[in-house]
Amino acid sequence: MKIIYSWLKEFVDFDWTAEELANKLTMTGLEVEGIERTGAGFKGVVVGKVVSREKHPNADKLSVCMVDLGDGHPVQIVCGAPNVAAGQTVPVATVGAVLGGDFVIKKAAIRGQESNGMICSKSELGLEEGKSDGIWILEDSLIAGLDFATILNLKEDYVLEVAITANRGDALSHLGVARDVAALAGKMVRMPDLSIDPKYLSQSESSEKIKIEIESPEACSTYVGWYIEGLEARQSPEWMQTRLKQMALRPRNVLVDVTNYVMMELGQPLHAFDYDRLKTKTIKVKTFSGLSFTTLDSKSRQLPENALMICDGEEPVAIAGIMGGENSEVVDSTSKVLLESAWFNPSSVRKTAKKLSLSTDSSYRFERGIDHNLQTIAARRAAKLIVELGGGKASFKPVEVVAKPTPVLELTLRFAQVKRILGIEIPKDSIHQILDSLGFKMVGENSTEMMVKVPSHRPDVTREIDLIEELIRIYGFHHVPEAETVAVSYTPEQKSYYSEENNLRHLMNGAGFQEILCNSMIPKADAELVTSEIVPILNPQSEDMGIMRPALAPGMLAIAVKNQNHGLADLKFFELGHCFLKKPSKRYSKISGYDETIHLGFLLSGNFMPVSWNHESKPVSLFDLKGYLNAVIGAFQFADPVTLAVKESSYYEDYLTLNVKNQEIGYLGKISKTVQNFYGLKQPVYIAEFYLDEIRALKPRVARYQELSKFLPVEKDMAFWVSKTVAAEDMLLSIQSVKPELIRNVIIFDVFEAKQNPDQEKSVAFRMTLQNSEKTFTDEDIEGIMNEVNKTLEDKFKARLRGA
Amino acid sequence: MEEQIKLVHEAIDASLPLSSSDAIEAFRIRFLGRKGTVSALFEQLGSVPKEQKGQVGKLLNELKIKAQSAIDSASAAENGKSLVIPKTDLTLPGTPIQFGRLHPLTVVLNEMIEIFRFLGFSVASGPELEHDWYNFEALNFEHDHPARDMQDTYFIDKDLLLRTHTSPVQIRVMENQKPPIRSIMPGRVYRNEAVSARSYCLFHQLEGLLIDKNVSFVDLKTILLAFAREFFGPQTKIKLRPSYFPFTEPSAEVDVSCHLCHGKGCRVCKHSGWLEILGCGMVDPNVLKAAKIDPEVYSGYAFGMGIDRIAMMRYGIDDIRLLWDNNLRFLQQF
Numbered sequence A: 001m002k003i004i005y006s007w008l009k010e011f012v013d014f015d016w017t018a019e020e021l022a023n024k025l026t027m028t029g030l031e032v033e034g035i036e037r038t039g040a041g042f043k044g045v046v047v048g049k050v051v052s053r054e055k056h057p058n059a060d061k062l063s064v065c066m067v068d069l070g071d072g073h074p075v076q077i078v079c080g081a082p083n084v085a086a087g088q089t090v091p092v093a094t095v096g097a098v099l100g101g102d103f104v105i106k107k108a109a110i111r112g113q114e115s116n117g118m119i120c121s122k123s124e125l126g127l128e129e130g131k132s133d134g135i136w137i138l139e140d141s142l143i144a145g146l147d148f149a150t151i152l153n154l155k156e157d158y159v160l161e162v163a164i165t166a167n168r169g170d171a172l173s174h175l176g177v178a179r180d181v182a183a184l185a186g187k188m189v190r191m192p193d194l195s196i197d198p199k200y201l202s203q204s205e206s207s208e209k210i211k212i213e214i215e216s217p218e219a220c221s222t223y224v225g226w227y228i229e230g231l232e233a234r235q236s237p238e239w240m241q242t243r244l245k246q247m248a249l250r251p252r253n254v255l256v257d258v259t260n261y262v263m264m265e266l267g268q269p270l271h272a273f274d275y276d277r278l279k280t281k282t283i284k285v286k287t288f289s290g291l292s293f294t295t296l297d298s299k300s301r302q303l304p305e306n307a308l309m310i311c312d313g314e315e316p317v318a319i320a321g322i323m324g325g326e327n328s329e330v331v332d333s334t335s336k337v338l339l340e341s342a343w344f345n346p347s348s349v350r351k352t353a354k355k356l357s358l359s360t361d362s363s364y365r366f367e368r369g370i371d372h373n374l375q376t377i378a379a380r381r382a383a384k385l386i387v388e389l390g391g392g393k394a395s396f397k398p399v400e401v402v403a404k405p406t407p408v409l410e411l412t413l414r415f416a417q418v419k420r421i422l423g424i425e426i427p428k429d430s431i432h433q434i435l436d437s438l439g440f441k442m443v444g445e446n447s448t449e450m451m452v453k454v455p456s457h458r459p460d461v462t463r464e465i466d467l468i469e470e471l472i473r474i475y476g477f478h479h480v481p482e483a484e485t486v487a488v489s490y491t492p493e494q495k496s497y498y499s500e501e502n503n504l505r506h507l508m509n510g511a512g513f514q515e516i517l518c519n520s521m522i523p524k525a526d527a528e529l530v531t532s533e534i535v536p537i538l539n540p541q542s543e544d545m546g547i548m549r550p551a552l553a554p555g556m557l558a559i560a561v562k563n564q565n566h567g568l569a570d571l572k573f574f575e576l577g578h579c580f581l582k583k584p585s586k587r588y589s590k591i592s593g594y595d596e597t598i599h600l601g602f603l604l605s606g607n608f609m610p611v612s613w614n615h616e617s618k619p620v621s622l623f624d625l626k627g628y629l630n631a632v633i634g635a636f637q638f639a640d641p642v643t644l645a646v647k648e649s650s651y652y653e654d655y656l657t658l659n660v661k662n663q664e665i666g667y668l669g670k671i672s673k674t675v676q677n678f679y680g681l682k683q684p685v686y687i688a689e690f691y692l693d694e695i696r697a698l699k700p701r702v703a704r705y706q707e708l709s710k711f712l713p714v715e716k717d718m719a720f721w722v723s724k725t726v727a728a729e730d731m732l733l734s735i736q737s738v739k740p741e742l743i744r745n746v747i748i749f750d751v752f753e754a755k756q757n758p759d760q761e762k763s764v765a766f767r768m769t770l771q772n773s774e775k776t777f778t779d780e781d782i783e784g785i786m787n788e789v790n791k792t793l794e795d796k797f798k799a800r801l802r803g804a
Numbered sequence B: 001m002e003e004q005i006k007l008v009h010e011a012i013d014a015s016l017p018l019s020s021s022d023a024i025e026a027f028r029i030r031f032l033g034r035k036g037t038v039s040a041l042f043e044q045l046g047s048v049p050k051e052q053k054g055q056v057g058k059l060l061n062e063l064k065i066k067a068q069s070a071i072d073s074a075s076a077a078e079n080g081k082s083l084v085i086p087k088t089d090l091t092l093p094g095t096p097i098q099f100g101r102l103h104p105l106t107v108v109l110n111e112m113i114e115i116f117r118f119l120g121f122s123v124a125s126g127p128e129l130e131h132d133w134y135n136f137e138a139l140n141f142e143h144d145h146p147a148r149d150m151q152d153t154y155f156i157d158k159d160l161l162l163r164t165h166t167s168p169v170q171i172r173v174m175e176n177q178k179p180p181i182r183s184i185m186p187g188r189v190y191r192n193e194a195v196s197a198r199s200y201c202l203f204h205q206l207e208g209l210l211i212d213k214n215v216s217f218v219d220l221k222t223i224l225l226a227f228a229r230e231f232f233g234p235q236t237k238i239k240l241r242p243s244y245f246p247f248t249e250p251s252a253e254v255d256v257s258c259h260l261c262h263g264k265g266c267r268v269c270k271h272s273g274w275l276e277i278l279g280c281g282m283v284d285p286n287v288l289k290a291a292k293i294d295p296e297v298y299s300g301y302a303f304g305m306g307i308d309r310i311a312m313m314r315y316g317i318d319d320i321r322l323l324w325d326n327n328l329r330f331l332q333q334f
């Protein structure tokens, strides 16, 4: 909302500069986002009379003029405008004048002829956009030598850009902002002049010309109509045009300009109908459904259900509170109007405006709540200005229909409650002064509380807490001190995953993974590669952000490509974030029909280590990722073991799921060629994801101290030929289960294919760490264990001990 | 003294010849080093009787010259030999082991969380897919009220949306827990706003909620100042401006004095000396009622801030999209 400094002063007295005003308004909750200095864009321009005009001797398109500047000594000015002629009254920028802020007029010789100034066009004075056709020819009645800025009433002024919060519909006018200023300054607001000179009034009442029927009193409680006749199509005066331009409104004619002016002045949207274009003279306010209607911007609009319309008899002529119709719009030939000033229900206007995707200055104000006692006042103010500025006569009385009176709200303000919420006491005389100047009427008071009547311009104030806010808003938050101590009631820390998640992040950092954060909204094609259970957004910003990510993989791959294209090929990063599936989730999701879970994802690609003089640079493999995975699993400390299952996946070509007691807790894999090509990745990429919600549901391992053996461990190696169909992990687990109390650890230290039949057989070599907590092993003990291992693998896997 | 000098002469003679650079260095340290024998004798010169000083000084100088010339001649001989090949060139770089780093938003968020945990708040979280009730209605956003325009919303279906703020977690916390409540709610939120250098369609918030008996605006201001000083520095000042949020009343915007120019005005604070970082207020009675807490018994405050903007201010990042591009060269700067 733009607020003009000089206009505001018409409503309330204050002696602050524009900057001081801006600060004060900001500190009451009307945040001033900017101040624009306006006024004449020129200095030193006076009225001149062209005494004579001659052709320039050396230039066809130039004229040499003698111009009287009021002192009786005409000066010579060279002018390039084709429309300059002797006898004209014109604006002249004299020597020393400044145009456009910094263009100084100097005495000059133009093609050999002396020139003492410049005869100006509107655009040269900054009063018209683009290039004017010629110089500005003024009324002959203007006296030479007068300061032109004064004549145009272009005094220095300021336009404040005020951000009005959604609750402050009352501040969408100069009068409204003036009320806050009044409260700050300890003054009262002045209402504008509403008296209409009897010479502009006709003898008839509006009711003789128009009938008004309200069929939806909930949606329209009050409708005031004023009949005005004998109008001429005139431009509004410069002062009004200037203000409207400052408000960023385009001046059109007196009628339209006055309705806009009064809306900006008092906050009441108004509409003018061309009386002669109304088909019957009965205005009906009623709802319609499924109608097509052409608004005055010549657009045909399909109206939603139950749209409130203004009708002339049965035909709609305006969408109530939003925009008038083309069929009844005022035009230049309009001589009779019906001026509408009404109260429309905020949510009714909002529903219709939303569905039409149409927001106007009018609907904006109605949506935020209009003073329900303002209709007649605003109509009278507008009627006065229309007849005074546009000629014609207004009926001496409007038609006023109040279909549903709005009750006056009384609120109780408990002083103890002020203290309880704000922590401070506000002196009672300050309370009185603040509420009084904001328009609240005191109706009763005792030592503990007071009763106030809420003024009709503050429909947002409906509760005691709203009054308290009004008080502190004006009294100022700087009165609220900070306490010396922070008092804490003990509350047991609620279960939170913050620390746990952060530990994981640090773990990943320590393993060399960089944290990334990806957009959770991804393209449909990317999401559908992962799953068909996608969660689409109804109103996405773009197709590229149409689906909630079902997994972290798509986002991580997109980031991998970006980095690859920036020449970063060795990638090692992780993300922790929410993923979404359209499927019911019994355990975790708070939203039925959708599964929202937290994943930890990590990605490996390129070389395992940067190139270095002392290390081979080798490409990462799935087993590097698996190694990190195992390390993280170790850190999780589950009570039960994690098993891996080789599975099929279209997204991954090598794919394993991680499971604890048949519950899948994550996966790892190498992305398939299809996915690699889809993203345009040049090298293989390995990805793993953990489902943290599943992991949180698992039983944690409780650490128990076990006595350390006093006897030295013994390492023994055994290698076996075995069919390639046998899983190494199964062999490993089998060895461990032979004598779990003695075989403390088993690792695989060598794997290779048999030379004779590489497709059939492989060699797997194990290193066992044997340790007995009771005694030192004898050779027989060790031999016994190894025999048993050999026999077990032979029985289970038809494995043959190598070298045996 | 003269006796001591004589002994050192003998010690020098016994050490010669010096046949390796290590030996030269050891010799230098032993005799001419800061704590070497010759240097120690020079220090004793002060306590020598005045009449002997000239003589002893002269002897000491001779001793020093002898030691130095032994070093010089041995060094010259050493340099004449072929270069000694070190066993290992210790100047070679170490194995390139790299730690990962946290995303700058996580860094800032963690720092804030730690401050509030220190101030007694526990961390709560909630879903990003949220019902209209939690995101708007229970937070006193009426249907068909322009307050709903404050946050452009992405919808999943008629009733389900992407949360536009972390405030719905306030309601979820109040549903699950009786007062006193002291919680902070960090998380990701979504707004359907055009992507530009200044705004992105998702960002992170951290909100706080405290509900107890006898909680007033004084307590709110106290906690905010404590946070501002912990986060921005001990000299930080705060300034509250009235504002509007449907779920708090009275509501305020909080400005903190600019940590870069300390209030003098700079580019980051747009020459105002203040940074707008936080919104806050007393929990609206309607919100308490929606969570079945009696507003006549309990009161509370809530506050919230945008992490991304604060991270941008802190690190001088001028384009918010950089935070989402995840260029590793960018991320490794934090």
Ligand SMILES: [Zn+2]
Binding pocket: B258, B259, B260, B261, B262, B263, B264, B265, B266, B267, B268, B269, B270, B271, B273, B274
């Ligand atoms: Zn600054």
